[in-house]
Amino acid sequence: MAFTSPNITAYAVEATEFPDLARRYQVSGVPKTVVNDSVEILGALPQDAYVVQALSALSAPSAPSAPSATSGQPEDQPKG
């Protein structure tokens, strides 16, 4: 992504070597992706989902956000 977009910089961070960073970003499992300090992606995702989620940081508030309260799928199926 960084190689493709001139506005993106990507860091692969070895968490055990930099415990201060791991603590700051509350890394309890890997891989964990943090985008602009505002969006977190846990684990690996398919390419589409990963890019979309990562770029959702552009519309997210800059402060670290609390985990989303919405956990399930919205059930507003219009009926058949």
Added chain:
Amino acid sequence: MSLISEADQAKLRAAFGEMTSPVRLMFFTQTLDCETCLQTRQILDELPPLSDKISIEEVNLILEGDKAKQYGIDRAPAIALVGGNGHGMVDSRIRFLGTPAGYEFISLIQAVLLVGGRPAGLSPENRARLAAVNVPVTIQVFTTPT
């Protein structure tokens, strides 16, 4: 003695043989308080003998602080990949913080191949999404060696 087995060296040599442009590994290091800097340098030193397109430039984090800042590096060991684009060397904006051992070594090799000319493997849709990014974005991916 090499850190990489002969079989793996042959595989790497073949993969690097596909590279179409040069890649420079900027290695940020410091003399004191860096337990893994030496090991990182040893790992990186394995690569240039496998390809004439790969080079290493060592940057002292303390003595060359301005250069480190230019690449957004504030700790060691760290690696920034710079690639040739036909006109000169251009920052790929791909960084590695920490020792590139274990899976990180594989990630580093993948990054070298990408900067060296291998297609990124992004779908047209994702290319379009990335082309629309017009503000600075920093992505950090935390990993462990195993």
